[in-house]
Amino acid sequence: MRSMGGEQVEQAVASCTALLRAAVDRDWEGVKAGRLDWNCRETAEHIASDLLAYAGQLAGRPQSAYVPFGITLDEGTGAAAVLDVIEATGALLAAAVRTTPRAVRAFHPYPFRSANREGFAAMGVAEVLLHTHDIAEGLGLAYEPPAELCDAVLTGIFPQVRPGPAPWPTLLWATGRGELPDRAPVTEWRWHNTPVIPAGRLTLEGVSPAAARDLSLGGDGGFEWIDGGPFDGTREAAGMVVAAYEQGVYRPEWGLYVLVRTEDGRAVGGMGFHGTPDEEGRAEIGYDLAEAARGRGYATEALRALADRALARDEVRSLFAVVDRDNSASHGVVLRAGFRPTSAADDNNGSGQGDTGGDQVAYELRG
Template sequence: MPRSEETSPRPSPVTADDLDLAVRLAVEVLRTASPAAWDGRAGALDWDCWETAEHLSDDLFAYAAQLGPATPPLDGEVPFLWERRRPGGPANAIHADRAAGSAGLLCVLEASGALLVAMVRSASPDTRAYHVFGNADPAGFAAMGIVETLVHTYDMAEGLGLVWDPPADLCTRALARLFRDAPTTTDPWLTLLWATGRAELPGHPRRTTWRWDGTP
């Protein structure tokens, strides 16, 4: 008999190694894309695939930056200047040099991920830093980085014509950390897509708005 949601064992905590794996797998898949495909729309987003990769890089960088100060701010973001390159585009502090091509773009993504991995590994577990979805500890920022990486790689993979099927255990741990109300007996990857408004989940209404809870 399948376990009920109430009796399912709780997954192990999210770690820096989990985040490192998520970024590495994403970059490996994205490297197989045609260089000419990056101007195509990223799934259901209003951004193209290049802009989405920059946005993901910016997310990972921004989470690392929040953990950076000796006393991280708890009432707002570290005040980097985020700006849009076009109306409706993502507001980023991080932009890749177009002259470096898609290889350069993915180098920026990999470097931004490495910054967050390093901060999660080095910060005290007692550290708390600001996020609009709940002030979080390093493990929370690692989980946020994993979710951003998995779902935005999904968006890009749709636009780039790639197959993206991340490990179920990464999805399970990220869901347990950030989406505590998500069902635990459904497919973890499909559940994460449902939790972020990207897919139908049998037996559950599709989400038109969503947010996670980053608090420990």
């Protein structure tokens, strides 16, 4: 998998400036940019400002707010010079993405209060593509960026959006700039960076649909794995994420997390949910570890952290896990994490909760 990175930022900026340089002799200040309240010049300045801000976040790595600085252009700066600034700030973001370690996160408000380098790259690409569209619309230009860039944005920071007939129209629809058949117009929107959960010696890092797709196809998902990883269960769980995304029902906090060791940044396993909580507030949880990481307490630490976070939510009443009867290690994990066996009969609702009467045992943890 080619992770969203500096190359994609550069590609987006190149698509922007190649189009707009052909129109620098037009009136950018007297024309609104698409449906925005800004004129075309103000919108171009906004692109540059966002690229610089994202580069600043990755460079400064603040955890609670944006680095308090901005961009100011000299009075009388024309359209051609503004495009020069977009190229310069795009290069700064690309460089910041390339030189920032994978595990580093910096503040961004939506919706989990931080983003990693892939997230800032995806947001930068989105700003360039969407606002180039706005400017082009105001100037009467046709614009369609590379499909692979649009797909990378959608699968990276729009995990809640069901794929449409093509990536670019879907991205425009998802941001209130276009229409799709059989879908209501979008009036409010925001992108979603992946969640992270600290868990002692581990960090649980949420898996985007882009990373899940790569994992399900045999790739590494953008993570550096210990020997033997990822295990088959993690790849199967990644396939569940992809299926949920394609159906438009995926929600990042109820998906797959990769367990990353804080000491060396290497992934040791996967853990997550089989879907969002049902109408009774129950959610099923599953996990696995690469063989080389077993027997060290990692799964117990991660399960406690993930369960605590889930049960703190108002819509969750209980969690359950189904364990093979002969998997003594996994029985120990759920018991140490506070789960208890349940003898309730299988209610045939597809949850798998209760004594299956066969080769598996169900455990439950209530809030």
